[in-house]
Structure formats: structure tokens, C-alpha cells
Amino acid sequence: MQCDFILRGHVLSFQGSPFASAQPEAATRLYEAMAISDGKVAGLGTLAEMQALLPQADVIDHDTKLILAGFVDAHVHFPQTAIIASWGKRLIDWLNSYTFPEEMRFGDPGYAAEIANRYLDLTTANGTTTTCSFCTIHPESVDAFFTAAQARGQRVAAGKTCMDRNAPEGLRDTVQSAYDDSKALIERWHGVDRLEYAITPRFSPTSTPDQLAALGALWAEHPDCLMQTHLSEQVDEIEWVKSLFPQARDYLDTYEEFGLLGARGLYGHAIHLEERERHRLRDFGAALIHCPTSNTFIGSGLFDMGGLMAEGQRIGLATDTGGGSSFSMLRTMAAAYEVGQLRGRPLHAAELIWLATQGSARALRMEDKIGNIAPGMEADLVVLDLASTPAIAQRAARAEDLWEAVFPTLMMGDDRAITEVWINGQCV
Structure with missing residues (x-):
């Protein structure tokens, strides 16, 4: 009561x-x-x-x-809780050295539940009340995260990460299993209490065109779900994407071609965007998620907050744990200010708080429920x-x-x- x-x-x-x-x-x-x-x-x-x-x-x-x-963290990886602040790698090596070995463990429901609860304890202690999380390829990891959040009465979003290539054996699913598992999880969790499902291709290098197409079809069948992925995080990542998708106009086109660009889409990082990508993201009302501690910690680059806001982009703020080096949205606001200074656009305290609350809630299309006191x-x-x-x-x-x-x-x-x-x- x-x-x-x-x-x-x-x-x-x-x-x-x-x-x-x-x-x-x-x-x-x-x-x-x-x-x-x-x-x-x-x-x-x-x-x-x-x-x-x-x-x-x-x-x-x-x-x-x-x-x-309460703070709203719009892009996280709860399975990376135990490997936060790992030393010395850039994106691809970081995934192979730290992330993928840890994510292997999440087929174990007990371990998944332990980390889900640890993660929510840590974020709650830092004032975060809503997160949008990537899980692992294991449905057990999604069940663990939603179960822990449901017990706490939290509004969260999450989804099973889908990868059918360029990942180790044991962390790859298939075109069919990605679709089937995600669909079953949507039916089990989406809209239950304060829980929302996010269809989750990790990023285009780890999904074949067939898998991206299957997830695009799933999103078309469930348009009230979010879709989360990564976009233009590092320059060498972009070159890799170009080599894997030689017909694509740019990185964003590897999603757009397969029905994975939309108003409920969340695109993490979005640092090195081309002009066409910026126009298409704005036209669709998609959300760009700024991850400043991650972008500096693994050497990705400096997000163009001033330019992107001026052209009318929808922008949220996130820790990106564990590529990000803190569970705290206060630390994330400080990093966003520092990145803004380096880009010649320092952010006012009101702008920082708005990004960590209403801005992120807008990114998640939850601004009518959370992110403001009204x-x-x-x-x-x-x-x-x-x-x-x-x-x-x-x-x-x-x-x-x-x-x-x-x-x-x-x-x-x-x-x-x-x-x-x-x-x-x-x-x-």
C-alpha cells in the first residue's frame, strides 16, 4: 500500500x-x-x-x-558491471579482451541474477532510477535484469543482445534464434509493470545482413518497442563497417536498409557522424545517446553536443557502463561538461541536469512518465x-x-x- x-x-x-x-x-x-x-x-x-x-x-x-x-541512464551494459575500469584497450580489443569473456558467464541464471542485483544496487546508490540496458545473447540475462528491476518497482528498458558473427563461439546466436528469442522475451516482459523491451542488435559488425533484416522485421511487428544499438563510436570501427557493408552509403545505412532506423531507435555514441546521417537521424526523430566517460576512457572522440542540439537532434546522456568508467550520472555530467569545453560549448548546470533527467527520458520516449517533477x-x-x-x-x-x-x-x-x-x- x-x-x-x-x-x-x-x-x-x-x-x-x-x-x-x-x-x-x-x-x-x-x-x-x-x-x-x-x-x-x-x-x-x-x-x-x-x-x-x-x-x-x-x-x-x-x-x-x-x-x-531521478537520473535516467539511457545506454548501459549491466553484464559489464564486474569489468568496469579495465585497462588500456580501444573498442574492438576491449570487447575481445574484457567484454566477451565476461558475457560468456551470463548463461548461468544465478550469475546473471547476482550481477543484475549488484548493478541496480550500485546505480540506485548513485541516484539513477531508470536505465536502458543491453543484456547478453542469453535470454537468462534478460530475465535476470527484468526480474530484479520488477522487484524494486523500477521503470527500465532492456533487451537480448543479438550477434551472429564476429563474436566468439558461445556468444553467437543465429538469424532465427535472435528473432525467436527476442519475440518470446517481448511477449514475456514488454509492458509488464514498468518494464519495456528494447530490440538489441549489438552493432552492425556483429550481425549479418540477414540478422539485421530479421530484427528490422521484428521491430516492424512491435513498433512500440525501443531499438538500441551503437553507431559511429570510433574511426577504426567505421572503417570496419565499411569493409563489411561495401554497398552502404554510410554506417547508419547499415541499419536504415534493414528497417532499423526509427523514432524509437537509440543510437549510442554517434560521435563521427556524416552529414547524411545527421539529417536522417533528425528526420526520423531518432535518439543519439552521449556517453562521455566511455568516449574518453576508450579513446573514441568528442561528441558534438552544441552542433547536434542546434540542428534539432534528440539527445540523451548515459554512463555506458562498463566501457564508461563510472556508475554515477553526476560523474557523467562532469565528463559531458569537460567534453563540451573541449568542443568550445560548455554546458550550463541546468542543461546537464536536463540531459540526465528529461533529455534521457525523451530519448527513451518516456518523458510523459519520468524525467521531470510535474x-x-x-x-x-x-x-x-x-x-x-x-x-x-x-x-x-x-x-x-x-x-x-x-x-x-x-x-x-x-x-x-x-x-x-x-x-x-x-x-x-
């Missing part, structure tokens, strides 16, 4: 995208309190207004802390302590406004800044 609550503090709500305004903070509004009823946001306003709205509700006073929508939205929340360490506290004490007080936590904060996490109206 869910109870009613009132949270008092600095409650941040987005009224629009801060990227659409010359003054990013103008897209936000701060409230004194918020009300939660039946797992959803019931209202925003003064404490007195919320107490009039829910007279019997308990009041939880967070004083000077900042209350946000009446009717699901009550997934994080409460941030803006003075969580002595170093952050002494800088925040010098701040002349809230945004200057928030920024040190975005740059230097970690799980110590996470005071509370709420999932589906329950403090966890």
Missing part, C-alpha cells in the same frame, strides 16, 4: 528545454514543496499548499537540499546534498545563486551527495 508524502526543499521542475533558451535557467522553476500520492507527483507549490492538498501526508523536510527527478509524473526522485564533502561545501558556500551552488556537486559529487532516492513513490 502506497502512502502520501510531502517533500520540502528546493524542488526543481523543468518547464522546457534549457537548450532552447539563451538563459538555460529560465527553463526551470523552483518550488518549496511537492506532494506524492499513489506513486505519482500530486502537486507542486508552497508547503502550506501541499498540506492543504494532502492534509494527512507526512512531511519530510530536506531544508536546503535539491530535489530532482503533476501526474511517476515519483522517481533523487535528493541532492549540495554540501556533501568539505571541498564541495566550501565552494558552495561562496555561491551567489542556486546554480552556482549546484555546479560544484555536478563536477565533484559522488554517491555521498545522494541523500535519498525514491522509486515509484517509495523511498528506497
Whole structure:
């Protein structure tokens, strides 16, 4: 049974995208309190207004802390939890040296369940309430992730990774088994409680044209599913794709040709895009997922946030664990700021928070449910302590406004800044 609550503090709500305004903070509004009823946001306003709205509700006073929508991580690999921060490889060698040997283990339901729960423990501790995860080729890995998320009441998306070439024996499926397994998993999990299925070709080098075509056909049969993959992460990867698909106009065309370009498509990394690719992605309303800690950790390149936003792309933010080097969306926001500086477009604190909440929710087509604090939205929340360490506290004490007080936590904060996490109206 869910109870009613009132949270008092600095409650941040987005009224629009801060990227659409010359003054990013103008897209936000701060409230004194918020009300939660039946797992959803019931209202925003003064404490007195919320107490009039829910007279019997308990009041939880967070004083000077900042209350946000829970962080939304739009591109992760939960099976790589145990190999995060592995040394010294670029993409293809990294997959062969670390990723594929670890993913072999996920045919074991017990191991898959252990890592799924470990991953959700780690991300919840860092304020992340929704993730969109690649699993392994094993249906057991999908079952484990959805089972763990369902038990916690979380809204998540995930899918069985499909690969029928350029992967070791034991991590390859077939055209038929990729289709059949994915279809069975859709029927078992998609739309159950807060769970959504994402059709998941890892990337075009590990799928034959026949497998890509089969997954495109599956997506056409289930257009309400997400589709997630990788796109233009590293220059040598792009050259490999060109050698495998000599007739393709570009990397994106290896998906487009087989029905794997669409509005519910999620394309991780998208660093080295050609002009045609940018136009097609925007025309379809597809989502590009920025993975800054991963892109720097394995030497992929610098995402063009300024240029892509200016041309109207739909963009989310992600840790890309375990290619990314942190489970924390705070660390990911800091890395996004650093990448922006290197590209000549530093991001405002409001823009960073929007990317980690509403921006990622928009990428997942879940912005009507999560990613913002507004009446009717699901009550997934994080409460941030803006003075969580002595170093952050002494800088925040010098701040002349809230945004200057928030920024040190975005740059230097970690799980110590996470005071509370709420999932589906329950403090966890």
C-alpha cells in the first residue's frame, strides 16, 4: 500500500528545454514543496499548499537540499558491471579482451541474477532510477535484469543482445534464434509493470545482413518497442563497417536498409557522424545517446553536443557502463561538461541536469512518465546534498545563486551527495 508524502526543499521542475533558451535557467522553476500520492507527483507549490492538498501526508523536510527527478541512464551494459575500469584497450580489443569473456558467464541464471542485483544496487546508490540496458545473447540475462528491476518497482528498458558473427563461439546466436528469442522475451516482459523491451542488435559488425533484416522485421511487428544499438563510436570501427557493408552509403545505412532506423531507435555514441546521417537521424526523430566517460576512457572522440542540439537532434546522456568508467550520472555530467569545453560549448548546470533527467527520458520516449517533477509524473526522485564533502561545501558556500551552488556537486559529487532516492513513490 502506497502512502502520501510531502517533500520540502528546493524542488526543481523543468518547464522546457534549457537548450532552447539563451538563459538555460529560465527553463526551470523552483518550488518549496511537492506532494506524492499513489506513486505519482500530486502537486507542486508552497508547503502550506501541499498540506492543504494532502492534509494527512507526512512531511519530510530536506531544508536546503535539491530535489530532482531521478537520473535516467539511457545506454548501459549491466553484464559489464564486474569489468568496469579495465585497462588500456580501444573498442574492438576491449570487447575481445574484457567484454566477451565476461558475457560468456551470463548463461548461468544465478550469475546473471547476482550481477543484475549488484548493478541496480550500485546505480540506485548513485541516484539513477531508470536505465536502458543491453543484456547478453542469453535470454537468462534478460530475465535476470527484468526480474530484479520488477522487484524494486523500477521503470527500465532492456533487451537480448543479438550477434551472429564476429563474436566468439558461445556468444553467437543465429538469424532465427535472435528473432525467436527476442519475440518470446517481448511477449514475456514488454509492458509488464514498468518494464519495456528494447530490440538489441549489438552493432552492425556483429550481425549479418540477414540478422539485421530479421530484427528490422521484428521491430516492424512491435513498433512500440525501443531499438538500441551503437553507431559511429570510433574511426577504426567505421572503417570496419565499411569493409563489411561495401554497398552502404554510410554506417547508419547499415541499419536504415534493414528497417532499423526509427523514432524509437537509440543510437549510442554517434560521435563521427556524416552529414547524411545527421539529417536522417533528425528526420526520423531518432535518439543519439552521449556517453562521455566511455568516449574518453576508450579513446573514441568528442561528441558534438552544441552542433547536434542546434540542428534539432534528440539527445540523451548515459554512463555506458562498463566501457564508461563510472556508475554515477553526476560523474557523467562532469565528463559531458569537460567534453563540451573541449568542443568550445560548455554546458550550463541546468542543461546537464536536463540531459540526465528529461533529455534521457525523451530519448527513451518516456518523458510523459519520468524525467521531470510535474503533476501526474511517476515519483522517481533523487535528493541532492549540495554540501556533501568539505571541498564541495566550501565552494558552495561562496555561491551567489542556486546554480552556482549546484555546479560544484555536478563536477565533484559522488554517491555521498545522494541523500535519498525514491522509486515509484517509495523511498528506497
